[in-house]
Amino acid sequence: MAGRSLCLFLPLTLAGCGGGGAELAAVKSAHSLLAEWAAVEGMAAAGRVPATYADEMRQEARQGLASDRPALKNRDATAAVDAVLSASAVSEPQLKSAADMLDAIEKSLEDR
Amino acid sequence: MKIAELSLGILTAVGGFVDVSELVFMPQAGSRFGYALVWLVVLATIIIIVFGEMSGRTAAIGKQPLFNLMRHRLGLSFGLIVLIASLIANTIICAAEIGGVALILQLVSGLPFRLMAIAATLTFAASIWLLPFKWIERCYGLLGLFMIIFLVAIVAIHPPWHAIAGGLVPQVPAGLSHIDLIAFSYFAVALLSAVTFPYETCFYSSGGIEEDWGPKDLAVNRVTTIVGFGLGSLLALALMAGGAQLFGPAGISPEMPGTVALLAAVPFGKTGLLLALAGMFFAIAGAAIETCLANAYSVGQFFGWRWGRSQAPREAPRFTLSWLAFFAAALAIVMTGAEPVQLAEFAVVASVLVLPFTYLPLLLIAGDRQLMGEHVNGMVSRTLGWGFFVLICIAALAALPLFVLTRGGQL
Numbered sequence: 185m186a187g188r189s190l191c192l193f194l195p196l197t198l199a200g201c202g203g204g205g206a207e208l209a210a211v212k213s214a215h216s217l218l219a220e221w222a223a224v225e226g227m228a229a230a231g232r233v234p235a236t237y238a239d240e241m242r243q244e245a246r247q248g249l250a251s252d253r254p255a256l257k258n259r260d261a262t263a264a265v266d267a268v269l270s271a272s273a274v275s276e277p278q279l280k281s282a283a284d285m286l287d288a289i290e291k292s293l294e295d296r
Numbered sequence: 297m298k299i300a301e302l303s304l305g306i307l308t309a310v311g312g313f314v315d316v317s318e319l320v321f322m323p324q325a326g327s328r329f330g331y332a333l334v335w336l337v338v339l340a341t342i343i344i345i346v347f348g349e350m351s352g353r354t355a356a357i358g359k360q361p362l363f364n365l366m367r368h369r370l371g372l373s374f375g376l377i378v379l380i381a382s383l384i385a386n387t388i389i390c391a392a393e394i395g396g397v398a399l400i401l402q403l404v405s406g407l408p409f410r411l412m413a414i415a416a417t418l419t420f421a422a423s424i425w426l427l428p429f430k431w432i433e434r435c436y437g438l439l440g441l442f443m444i445i446f447l448v449a450i451v452a453i454h455p456p457w458h459a460i461a462g463g464l465v466p467q468v469p470a471g472l473s474h475i476d477l478i479a480f481s482y483f484a485v486a487l488l489s490a491v492t493f494p495y496e497t498c499f500y501s502s503g504g505i506e507e508d509w510g511p512k513d514l515a516v517n518r519v520t521t522i523v524g525f526g527l528g529s530l531l532a533l534a535l536m537a538g539g540a541q542l543f544g545p546a547g548i549s550p551e552m553p554g555t556v557a558l559l560a561a562v563p564f565g566k567t568g569l570l571l572a573l574a575g576m577f578f579a580i581a582g583a584a585i586e587t588c589l590a591n592a593y594s595v596g597q598f599f600g601w602r603w604g605r606s607q608a609p610r611e612a613p614r615f616t617l618s619w620l621a622f623f624a625a626a627l628a629i630v631m632t633g634a635e636p637v638q639l640a641e642f643a644v645v646a647s648v649l650v651l652p653f654t655y656l657p658l659l660l661i662a663g664d665r666q667l668m669g670e671h672v673n674g675m676v677s678r679t680l681g682w683g684f685f686v687l688i689c690i691a692a693l694a695a696l697p698l699f700v701l702t703r704g705g706q707l
Contacts, residue, residue, distance in 0.1 A: 208475075209706035212549070219547040220555045227558065232565040236406045237554070237573075244552050287547055294475060 208293045210255035213248065214265055215286035221245040221268075222279035229276060261289050302516055306524040308433055311440030313528025314535070315583035316396035317389070317490035317640045319556050319576060322532050324705070325483045326539025327549045328476075334463030334533060336484050340491035341529035343684045345521050347655055350662045350677060351497040352517035355504030357671045358661060362498045362654070363597035369657040378653040379598050385646035386495050386591045387622060391629035392643050393584035394420075395636030396553055400577045403554045404570075410631055417627045420585050424619060429506050429605040432589075436582030442575030445560045445568060446534040452563040455541050460533075475707050482698040482705055485691045486641075489648035491532065492688070495590035497654065502593040506606045514671065535559070553636060588626065592619035641704045648695045651688050659685060 221242065228238035249265050256262045264282040268274050325333050354360055367375040398413035405412070423432055472480060500521075509517065538559035543550060550556055557576065560568035589605070595618050596603025602612040609616040629639070659681050665672045673681060699705075 205703055205707060209703045212706060213551055215547060216549040216551050220550065220552055223546060223548060223555070223558055227561055233558075233561055233569050234404075234566055237403050237557075237569065240403045240406060241552065241554050244554065248551055283547055294473060 206255050207257050208290070210252040211258070211261060211286055211290045211293060214252040214256065214261070215283055215290050217245050217248045217252070218264075218268065218279050218283035218286060221274070222276050222283055225274070225276040225279060258289050258293075261286055302519060304434060304438075305516060305520045306527070307441060308437030309520055309524025310437075310528045310531070311443065311579065312433070312437040312582050312586070313525060314440070314443055314531050314579045315389075315490075315493075316392050316553070316580050316636060317486075317493070317644055318532050318535065319396070319553060319580070320550070320637050320640045321483065321486050321490050321644070322535035323539030323543055323550050323556050323559070325487060326536035326541075327543035329469060329480060329483065330540045330544065331459050331463030331537070332467055332469045332480070333483060333487060334460060334536065335466045336487050337491065337529060337532055337536065338464060339466075340488045341525055341532075342680070343488070343688070344492045344496065345525050346677065346680045346684060347492070347497050347658060348500055348521040348525060349518055350658055350673070350681065351501035352504050352509070352521065353514060353671055354658065354661050354668070355501040356509035356511060356513050356517060357669065358664075358667045359505065360661060360667070361505055361593065361597035361603075362501050362658065363594040364600070365657040365661050366653070367598050369660050370653065375598065378650065379594060381646075382494060382498075382594060382650045382654065383591050383622075385643065385650050386587045386594075387625050388629070388639055388646055389493065389495065389643040390584055390587040390591070390622065390626035391634070392636050392639035393580050393587060394626050395630045395634070395639060396580040397577060397584060398630065399553050399636060400573050400580070403557075404573060413627060413630045416581070416584075417623050420581065420588070421620065421623055424585060424589065424605065425609060429503065432585060432605065433503065433582075436578050436585060439578035440575060440582055442571050443531050443579050445564070445571040445575055446538060447531060449560045449563050449568060449572075450534045450537045450541070453538075453541055455537050460537055478698065478701050479705070479707055481694065482702045485648060485695050485698055486644045486705065488688075488691050489644040489651070489695070491529070492651060493587075493643075493647050494651050494654040495587045495647075497658065498593055499586045499590040502590070502597070502604070506604045511671070551637065584626075588619050588622045591622040592616075638704065641699075645695045645699045648688070648692050652685065652692050655681075655685055655688060 224233065224238055224241045227233045246269060249269055253262065253265055253269070256265060264285045268279065268282055351362060363379060366378060370378060394413055394417055397416040398409050401407065401412035401416060402409050427435065468480060504517070535556065542559060542562055548555065557569050557572040560572035592615050593603060596615045601614045603615040604612060661667060662681070663673045663678060
């Protein structure tokens, strides 16, 4: 009986975690990546982290955002991420503002 | 001499306590739930102390390696299933550790990730081949003490100590949404798994047999597990507190392992960051070696081969080939481009599923008066052991559904 319940539960769970869950997961990830990148830019501007570290973190953040991008459906979210990805250099305030926007979108998706 | 040996053992246990999964999950848990999971880290530490002590005692008195016990107590067929599951879980953990080390090397050098992964794996293999067992454990464990920078950093940023102390009370934060409640449960299971990885007891007890422990070593075993693991958990708690203090308010739920080093850069700048990266490197590297050796120990013990690093590689050829093959398998996983953070997420789930089957034979043998004599489990060990075993079974049952529901902790 317990085994049968588990067999039913898992596919239902998987189904339940489909589209909406994927979008929320991507928004959460992009939000954190933007905030992490902003923190790195802030520390780099203050000379508190080595240049190589900052460069590698920027690159990693870009890769992470690029991988989250296809799952983003909200127009504001895609615009914020696209703006960051298309710029050759991004400042801490720009990144913070993009992170704040993703934060608001994340909260609205969670409230649904 | 005895005190020096004991101190070294304790420091090694402290430096080796944290691995890539704790580096991923502790700051994330702190960022998301503040100090509400402090109690769980303390509970998980008591669990690993109880089972670590038990595994050391069975090694010293029963001279029984863990996977030999497993075959005899669970039967050949079931034992083989557990062995395979355990090998898969450990190989994923090993891959996550190699990936973590490669990322740190990349952050410091700017060289390509895959090249760093190959270099790291070759270095680990050379360490096992060239260094005596005691020094493999001690080199990486002691150098992992650079992780103490996280503890110093958290003191320097003046966290709310009363809030941390409040986290010692078992709790579920009030007002969590449905999604957050599921995520909280997932993090509880993940942290429990990360602190009590099954390879730890396998490696620890196999090390005891390698070093020919006997009844005279029981006191050292007890003090090392209690003090070493206890102090080690402070490093894990510092990561959680750092996440709560610095990452949560900034909206960061570390997606990149390199972000964790910022916890030390905030108060101490470049020096703090480099010390943090050094500590992370050695702690994760030590764990990579331990997981790989734990796999080779498991196979050797299960099939009754000659095993152990106290023997020259040629004297135990199948054991030697095993750990080389497991390193190769873990490296192959890393070379596919799998993210270390994702691998760590898979690893905690895979490990918690195996955990009950690793601890059950240990409980049975440590409670066997015929084999253990006067060193059989006492009232406290028996009660705690079986109580924790039930808890671990519940966590194992919940792990997979929670992993799926949270999309691997992404929600």
